[in-house]
Amino acid sequence: GESVGLHLPTLSVQEGDNSIINCAYSNSASDYFIWYKQESGKGPQFIIDIRSNMDKRQGQRVTVLLNKTVKHLSLQIAATQPGDSAVYFCAERAYFGNEKLTFGTGTRLTIIP
Amino acid sequence: DTGVSQNPRHKITKRGQNVTFRCDPISEHNRLYWYRQTLGQGPEFLTYFQNEAQLEKSRLLSDRFSAERPKGSFSTLEIQRTEQGDSAMYLCASSGRGVLTDTQYFGPGTRLTVL
Numbered sequence: 001g002e003s004v005g006l007h008l009p010t011l012s013v014q015e016g017d018n019s020i021i022n023c024a025y026s027n028s029a030s031d032y033f034i035w036y037k038q039e040s041g042k043g044p045q046f047i048i049d050i051r052s053n054m055d056k057r058q059g060q061r062v063t064v065l066l067n068k069t070v071k072h073l074s075l076q077i078a079a080t081q082p083g084d085s086a087v088y089f090c091a092e093r094a095y096f097g098n099e100k101l102t103f104g105t106g107t108r109l110t111i112i113p
Numbered sequence: 114d115t116g117v118s119q120n121p122r123h124k125i126t127k128r129g130q131n132v133t134f135r136c137d138p139i140s141e142h143n144r145l146y147w148y149r150q151t152l153g154q155g156p157e158f159l160t161y162f163q164n165e166a167q168l169e170k171s172r173l174l175s176d177r178f179s180a181e182r183p184k185g186s187f188s189t190l191e192i193q194r195t196e197q198g199d200s201a202m203y204l205c206a207s208s209g210r211g212v213l214t215d216t217q218y219f220g221p222g223t224r225l226t227v228l
Contacts, residue, residue: 032215034216034217036219041224042221042222043117043119043204043219043220043221043222044156044204044219045219046216046217046218046219049215049216089155089156091155093215098169099144099146099161099163099168099169099208100158100161100169100171101146101148101156101158101217102158103155103156103157104155105153105154105155106153106154106155
């Protein structure tokens with residue numbers, strides 16, 4: 001069945017360094033992937049998304065990489081700042097027209113000053 | 114603020130009571146979603162509306178749960194005869210009209226505590 005998982009539950013990174021958060025998915029038919037950031041007591045905040053016909057997409061200080069061969073997704077955050085400390089979730093959509101997102105359990109990113 | 118709003122932000126109730134939550138989506142969005150999130154977990158899909166039509170419901174949505182979106186704008190989620198296992202954050206999200214406007218934007222959530 002569908003599943004989205006994260007390799008590491010916690011990640012600590014020195015301020016100013018780059019961070020990489022990884023995510024594995026099992027449904028090869030998934031057509032859309034999205035990363036969210038969630039701070040304590042708040043709802044998930046959209047960071048960046050990517051469709052299955054792309055390998056890479058860049059935003060402001062963030063890059064998402066999609067490797068469909070090994071069903072792996074990663075989020076790279078450049079020059080991390082204290083405000084980047086949060087839990088990061090990847091989510092997938094099984095196919096176009098299926099609006100349900102399936103989330104993983106999240107990775108807690110802590111930025112060390 | 115033009116984002117998704119949810120009310121109330123917090124709700125404490127006793128087991129067996131009914132509760133109702135409200136979600137106001139981003140104004141131009143026609144799709145609205147409800148998710149539930151328990152501590153340490155990612156959000157789990159509950160149900161989804163396109164305009165006023167409820168198009169999909171998760172198996173998580175038991176008979177005690179009902180969601181409505183009567184005029185295709187705001188939505189309500191009601192839980193009848195609450196149980197302690199219903200304690201969670203209830204999240205609402207909305208997305209736009211077009212084929213490539215898939216991004217679901219979330220509200221701040223309603224945290225439910227059932228005593």
